[in-house]
Amino acid sequence: MEQWDKNGQLKHLLTVDGFTQSSLNALxxxxxxxxxxxxxxxxxxxxxxxxxxxxxxxxxxxxxxTFEIAAKRLSADxxxxxxxxxATAKGESLRDTILNLQAMQADLFVCRHSDxxxxxxxxxxxxxxxxxxxxxxxxxAHPTQALLDxxxxxxxxxxxxxxxxxxxxxxxxxRVARSEIAALKIMGVKQIRIVAxxxxxxxxxxxxxxxxxxxxxxxxxxxxVIIMLRLQKERMEEGLLPSLRxxxxxxxxxxxxxxxxxxxxxxxxPGPMDRGVEIDSVVADGPxxxxxxxxxxxxxxxxxxxxxxxxxxxx
Amino acid sequence: MEQWDKNGQLKHLLTVDGFTQSSLNALxxxxxxxxxxxxxxxxxxxxxxxxxxxxxxxxxxxxxxTFEIAAKRLSADxxxxxxxxxATAKGESLRDTILNLQAMQADLFVCRHSDxxxxxxxxxxxxxxxxxxxxxxxxxAHPTQALLDxxxxxxxxxxxxxxxxxxxxxxxxxRVARSEIAALKIMGVKQIRIVAxxxxxxxxxxxxxxxxxxxxxxxxxxxxVIIMLRLQKERMEEGLLPSLRxxxxxxxxxxxxxxxxxxxxxxxxPGPMDRGVEIDSVVADGPxxxxxxxxxxxxxxxxxxxxxxxxxxxx
Amino acid sequence: MEQWDKNGQLKHLLTVDGFTQSSLNALxxxxxxxxxxxxxxxxxxxxxxxxxxxxxxxxxxxxxxTFEIAAKRLSADxxxxxxxxxATAKGESLRDTILNLQAMQADLFVCRHSDxxxxxxxxxxxxxxxxxxxxxxxxxAHPTQALLDxxxxxxxxxxxxxxxxxxxxxxxxxRVARSEIAALKIMGVKQIRIVAxxxxxxxxxxxxxxxxxxxxxxxxxxxxVIIMLRLQKERMEEGLLPSLRxxxxxxxxxxxxxxxxxxxxxxxxPGPMDRGVEIDSVVADGPxxxxxxxxxxxxxxxxxxxxxxxxxxxx
Numbered sequence: 001m002e003q004w005d006k007n008g009q010l011k012h013l014l015t016v017d018g019f020t021q022s023s024l025n026a027l028x029x030x031x032x033x034x035x036x037x038x039x040x041x042x043x044x045x046x047x048x049x050x051x052x053x054x055x056x057x058x059x060x061x062x063x064x065x066t067f068e069i070a071a072k073r074l075s076a077d078x079x080x081x082x083x084x085x086x087a088t089a090k091g092e093s094l095r096d097t098i099l100n101l102q103a104m105q106a107d108l109f110v111c112r113h114s115d116x117x118x119x120x121x122x123x124x125x126x127x128x129x130x131x132x133x134x135x136x137x138x139x140x141a142h143p144t145q146a147l148l149d150x151x152x153x154x155x156x157x158x159x160x161x162x163x164x165x166x167x168x169x170x171x172x173x174x175r176v177a178r179s180e181i182a183a184l185k186i187m188g189v190k191q192i193r194i195v196a197x198x199x200x201x202x203x204x205x206x207x208x209x210x211x212x213x214x215x216x217x218x219x220x221x222x223x224x225v226i227i228m229l230r231l232q233k234e235r236m237e238e239g240l241l242p243s244l245r246x247x248x249x250x251x252x253x254x255x256x257x258x259x260x261x262x263x264x265x266x267x268x269x270p271g272p273m274d275r276g277v278e279i280d281s282v283v284a285d286g287p288x289x290x291x292x293x294x295x296x297x298x299x300x301x302x303x304x305x306x307x308x309x310x311x312x313x314x315x
Numbered sequence: 316m317e318q319w320d321k322n323g324q325l326k327h328l329l330t331v332d333g334f335t336q337s338s339l340n341a342l343x344x345x346x347x348x349x350x351x352x353x354x355x356x357x358x359x360x361x362x363x364x365x366x367x368x369x370x371x372x373x374x375x376x377x378x379x380x381t382f383e384i385a386a387k388r389l390s391a392d393x394x395x396x397x398x399x400x401x402a403t404a405k406g407e408s409l410r411d412t413i414l415n416l417q418a419m420q421a422d423l424f425v426c427r428h429s430d431x432x433x434x435x436x437x438x439x440x441x442x443x444x445x446x447x448x449x450x451x452x453x454x455x456a457h458p459t460q461a462l463l464d465x466x467x468x469x470x471x472x473x474x475x476x477x478x479x480x481x482x483x484x485x486x487x488x489x490r491v492a493r494s495e496i497a498a499l500k501i502m503g504v505k506q507i508r509i510v511a512x513x514x515x516x517x518x519x520x521x522x523x524x525x526x527x528x529x530x531x532x533x534x535x536x537x538x539x540v541i542i543m544l545r546l547q548k549e550r551m552e553e554g555l556l557p558s559l560r561x562x563x564x565x566x567x568x569x570x571x572x573x574x575x576x577x578x579x580x581x582x583x584x585p586g587p588m589d590r591g592v593e594i595d596s597v598v599a600d601g602p603x604x605x606x607x608x609x610x611x612x613x614x615x616x617x618x619x620x621x622x623x624x625x626x627x628x629x630x
Numbered sequence: 631m632e633q634w635d636k637n638g639q640l641k642h643l644l645t646v647d648g649f650t651q652s653s654l655n656a657l658x659x660x661x662x663x664x665x666x667x668x669x670x671x672x673x674x675x676x677x678x679x680x681x682x683x684x685x686x687x688x689x690x691x692x693x694x695x696t697f698e699i700a701a702k703r704l705s706a707d708x709x710x711x712x713x714x715x716x717a718t719a720k721g722e723s724l725r726d727t728i729l730n731l732q733a734m735q736a737d738l739f740v741c742r743h744s745d746x747x748x749x750x751x752x753x754x755x756x757x758x759x760x761x762x763x764x765x766x767x768x769x770x771a772h773p774t775q776a777l778l779d780x781x782x783x784x785x786x787x788x789x790x791x792x793x794x795x796x797x798x799x800x801x802x803x804x805r806v807a808r809s810e811i812a813a814l815k816i817m818g819v820k821q822i823r824i825v826a827x828x829x830x831x832x833x834x835x836x837x838x839x840x841x842x843x844x845x846x847x848x849x850x851x852x853x854x855v856i857i858m859l860r861l862q863k864e865r866m867e868e869g870l871l872p873s874l875r876x877x878x879x880x881x882x883x884x885x886x887x888x889x890x891x892x893x894x895x896x897x898x899x900p901g902p903m904d905r906g907v908e909i910d911s912v913v914a915d916g917p918x919x920x921x922x923x924x925x926x927x928x929x930x931x932x933x934x935x936x937x938x939x940x941x942x943x944x945x
Contacts, residue, residue, distance in 0.1 A: 041420050043364035049673035051699060062415070065394055069366060069419050072392040077702040079695055096903060100692070103925035104699050105671045273411060295418035356735045358679035377730070380709055384681060384734050387707040588726060610733035 002123040009312050012123045012132040013305050015141040016183045024186055028151050030304040031297070034073075041299055046307035047076035053106040054080040055097070055122075056135075057113040062272065063135050066295075067110045070302035076108075094118070098125050106130065108306060116140035131309035133302075139175050144305060145270055146179035148298040150187060152290055153225055155297065156266055160187040166219045166261075168195040168251060169229025169278055172202050176270050177229055185209055195219035195251065199240040216251050223261040226288075228253055228269045231278045244277050253279045258288055266290045317438040324627050327438045327447040328620050330456040331498045339501055343466050345619040346612070349388075356614055361622035362391035368421040369395040370412070370437075371450075372428040377587065378450050381610075382425045385617035391423075409433070413440050421445065423621060431455035446624035448617075454490050459620060460585050461494035463613040465502060467605055468540055470612065471581055475502040481534050481576075483510040483566060484544025484593055487517050491585050492544055500524055510534035510566065514555040531566050538576040541603075543568055543584040546593045559592050568594045573603055581605045632753040639942050642753045642762040643935050645771040646813045654816055658781050660934040661927070664703075671929055676937035677706035683736040684710040685727070685752075686765075687743040692902065693765050696925075697740045700932035706738075724748070728755050736760065738936060746770035761939035763932075769805050774935060775900055776809035778928040780817060782920060783855055785927065786896055790817040796849050796891075798825040798881060799859025799908055802832050806900050807859055815839055825849035825881065829870040846881050853891040856918075858883055858899045861908045874907050883909045888918055896920045 003014045016024070034042050052071040054064050064080060071078045083097060098109065102125075109126065111119055112135040119134030119141075126132060136142045157163060165184055171177045171194050184192050185208070194205060195213045206212045213219035220226060235241045258265065267279075267288045275281045284291060318329050331339070349357050367386040369379050379395060386393045398412060413424065417440075424441065426434055427450040434449030434456075441447060451457045472478060480499055486492045486509050499507050500523070509520060510528045521527045528534035535541060550556045573580065582594075582603045590596045599606060633644050646654070664672050682701040684694050694710060701708045713727060728739065738761045741749055746768030753762040766772045787793060795814055801807045801824050814822050815838070824835060825843045836842045843849035850856060865871045888895065897909075897918045905911045914921060 051702070061396055061398075065396060065416075066419060068394055069392070072366075072394075077699070079698055079702075081691055081695060083691075093905065096901075096905075099922055100901060100925050101695075103922040104696060104929050105926070271411075271415060275408065275411075292414055292418040295415050296420070299419050376711055376713075380711060380731075381734060383709055384707070387681075387709075586726075586730060590723065590726075607729055607733040610730050611735070614734050 002120055010308065011312065012119075012134075013143050013309065014119045014123055014132065014134045016143045016146050016179050016186065017141075019183075019186055021186055021188060024147075024150065024183065027147065027304065027308065028154055030308055031151050031300050034300040034303040034307075035297075039296075041073055041296075041303070043073050043075070044303075044307070045075045046303075047071060047074035047108075047310055050076045050107040050310055051105055052076045052078045052108045052110065052306070053101050054078065054135075055083055055101065055109055055111045056080070057083045057094075057111070057118065058136070060112055060136070063112060066298055067133075067135060067302055070299050070306060071108075071110075073299070074303055074306055076306075079106075094121070095125050098122050102126055102130055107310060108133065110135050112136045114138055133305060133309070136175055139173050139178070141179045142175040143179050144298070144302055145176050146183040147305065148294055148301040149180060149227065149268060149270075150183050151297050151301050152268065152294050153266075156290060156293075157224060160184070160189045163189045163224040164191040164193065164222060165189050165225040165227065166193040166195060166223040167227045167229065168216060168219065168253065170200045170231055170235060171196045171205070171229070172200045173232065173235070174229050180227060181205075181210065193219045193223065197241065197247075197250065200235065216253075216257060217260055220257055220260045223265055226253065226258070226261060226265060226267045228267065228273075228279050230270065230272065231274060248277055252277065253283050255280065255282050255286065258283055258286070268294055271295065317435055325623065326627065327434075327449075328458050328624065329434045329438055329447065329449045331458045331461050331494050331501065332456075334498075334501055336501055336503060339462075339465065339498065342462065342619065342623065343469055345623055346466050346615050349615040349618040349622075350612075356388055356611075356618070358388050358390070359618075359622070360390045361618075362386060362389035362423075362625055365391045365422040365625055366420055367391045367393045367423045367425065367621070368416050369393065369450075370398055370416065370424055370426045371395070372398045372409075372426070372433065373451070375427055375451070378427060381613055382448075382450060382617055385614050385621060386423075386425075388614070389618055389621055391621075394421075409436070410440050413437050417441055417445055423448065423625060425450050427451045429453055448620060448624070451490055454488055454493070456494045457490040458494050459613070459617055460491050461498040462620065463609055463616040464495060464542065464583060464585075465498050466612050466616050467583065467609050468581075471605060471608075472539060475499070475504045478504045478539040479506040479508065479537060480504050480540040480542065481508040481510060481538040482542045482544065483531060483534065483568065485515045485546055485550060486511045486520070486544070487515045488547060488550070489544050495542060496520075496525065508534045508538065512556065512562075512565065515550065531572060532575055535572055535575045538580055541568065541573070541576060541580060541582045543582065543588075543594050545585065545587065546589060563592055567592065568598050570595065570597050570601065573598055573601070583609055586610065632750055640938065641942065642749075642764075643773050643939065644749045644753055644762065644764045646773045646776050646809050646816065647771075649813075649816055651816055651818060654777075654780065654813065657777065657934065657938065658784055660938055661781050661930050664930040664933040664937075665927075671703055671926075671933070673703050673705070674933075674937070675705045676933075677701060677704035677738075677940055680706045680737040680940055681735055682706045682708045682738045682740065682936070683731050684708065684765075685713055685731065685739055685741045686710070687713045687724075687741070687748065688766070690742055690766070693742060696928055697763075697765060697932055700929050700936060701738075701740075703929070704933055704936055706936075709736075724751070725755050728752050732756055732760055737940060738763065740765050742766045744768055763935060763939070766805055769803055769808070771809045772805040773809050774928070774932055775806050776813040777935065778924055778931040779810060779857065779898060779900075780813050781927050781931050782898065782924050783896075786920060786923075787854060790814075790819045793819045793854040794821040794823065794852060795819050795855040795857065796823040796825060796853040797857045797859065798846060798849065798883065800830045800861055800865060801826045801835070801859070802830045803862060803865070804859050810857060811835075811840065823849045823853065827871065827877075827880065830865065846883075846887060847890055850887055850890045853895055856883065856888070856891060856895060856897045858897065858903075858909050860900065860902065861904060878907055882907065883913050885910065885912050885916065888913055888916070898924055901925065
């Protein structure tokens, strides 16, 4: 796969597939370096004189901002190219856009694209020494989100092997869920539970450590970690769901439902939250919520990934 | 109020209300530090390793640019988030947007919002050590504009107590005017004059050192400082004004009208100017105009405010 | 002309007109300083504490990105102002926009405008010590593109005087072609050939070392350098060309046509390419193509120009 060099070293971060437990652990260990004793993010020179190019073929201020902050904290020069409105609009191909930016001496591409596999395609185009991070491609993968969730769980729960992790929401269309499940399997969590209405459950996901539920109460019972997914409004229009109100009644995370989980359960959400739809405010802002810690760790995780890829390509 | 800590130190800059003459003077004195002997802006490290986030809920390239330049001259990492097109469009609340950016370790928020009070709301959400600067909220306040005008007057007129300051234009809808009048009162100027058609004069503004005029010639007579306001085209559509031509005839600043003021009168304008409407080119580019000096001092003032807030939050 | 001071030193880069062979050579020699032994762009401090403002009145992500990368590699603070959506939309004049940005202490303006002569106009407004680079104005000039093409030819062909250079495409509307032809004449290339359908050939261009062809095969015969131009789709709508397919059949650069040129011909294109229209992929990606080297050198050329202008204005 494009992600690894012949010595098994990480060249790009395209997906969590292919990681071993120890390689994931090694990466997670790197993250600590970017958080100081006061729990503040450090400012380092890991990417000094390096150029990071955010190529977003799909608008996402939030994700772009996280990578921009992470890269600047590493002292990189950061350029953001909103490709939807740029060269491709003039008929230039994705490959030409990338090759041009590479010729301008981009050292690291962070890309988001609505097509699954776009990041792999880009990784195939770049020359040795140039790294690619997948910041979300279609319904396929969003590996930094999975890594930051792993890191959050590791910080707060110490180990993975005894955990029951429940993921609730639109599993079928979620690149977050897809990356998450793969990562949790690799880390060897005891049980992964998926909760969704039948219309939003991917076929053939059951088994291999994954258990499916259509009743949220059953899925949450004794969970150590609850990961909520954002509900895309489009699902309603597609007729996959009756209404937001109905969805909240059946799958919204309320305080009463959280009470069914372990006493020290942590509640996670990749954001942006739709309060009152998939999650109640009392839960989002409540004592179990670690949602803002995820955001904070997310910067450190992206810093670690960028520093790692540049360091490997440097040597 | 959210702006001051319990020791009376400035935590945020939301409004000029609550400042004393000595606290305003102390802040204005700081500004000198950012201008060198050649009258050039300095480049300092006051905000090194700090992250400034411009959150603009209302588009304003001009104001955003001034804060971006000021922050970069202080060596900050600067991120601009155009929130109109970002997370809130996905249904995220203003509070969640701010809390997320704070979790990414924003040290300073510069915000503009069409709702009065938005900056105060944001200041209430952030944790200790994070500062908020109001870059304009609805018709309410625009304190850095008021400060830069004060600084300009101080540089060019040395003292405030003997001055007659005339503000001309759409006082009713102007957050600039509101902040300006408050600031001038605090500094103890001898007389503040307001000139506007009746439809654009706020009710109950007369008194307490403020004098209202509907005839521009009377308002300008012997003035030391003339502050023009930008005329929003929307006022015509709302039926508050007959026409641009009519407005210019009655309230436009012509050379003949400037001649009624003191010989050494200075003419100010917050920009962008509508030449031929509220101000004639011969005046805008004439010997009394200090409009471009305002812009120059505006960067230094914003640098001083940012440096001050970060320094206080640091200690 | 605005471009030179009274000692004949470059103050702005607005056009290649007025350069001598030795002044162009002097500038090209500077470029080497920004490329290291590993053919990588250097990171220097030539523009440390300086502020570069990209003022783009015409959207161009590609060109803006090249200048942004170049300025950041020189350690400048870079601000990009998309003026189409900014102050001018509020009725502010181009002159006021520039004077305001100058008052904020912009040291260098990079501007693109759809009107020919806009860069000259801007250069007339700025005060001594502030430099202007024309990044394309209407159909008039695009001098940094001409310079990067010269630099590419110089690197790869060593000398100019024995070269036959063929420019193919929409000469009539191309600011690239206009700047290119002027630059090649100054450098004293043996022969400049222009290939275009009659509707896209400027009148009175023949002579003075320039030869016109309407048959591409004749124009390419024994050429040392082929410079392709981008075909604007608008030309079809204007009735100047029958169809893309027809254009490709008559003027597209195919491998068979390249074979008519010298064995060591180099093929250039300013980008973005429209593969299958003006150039075939087998040529664009083939052994004669130096298109990506142009992009790479383009950053170094822009760094050299910026460093030069700032250094001269500094002394």
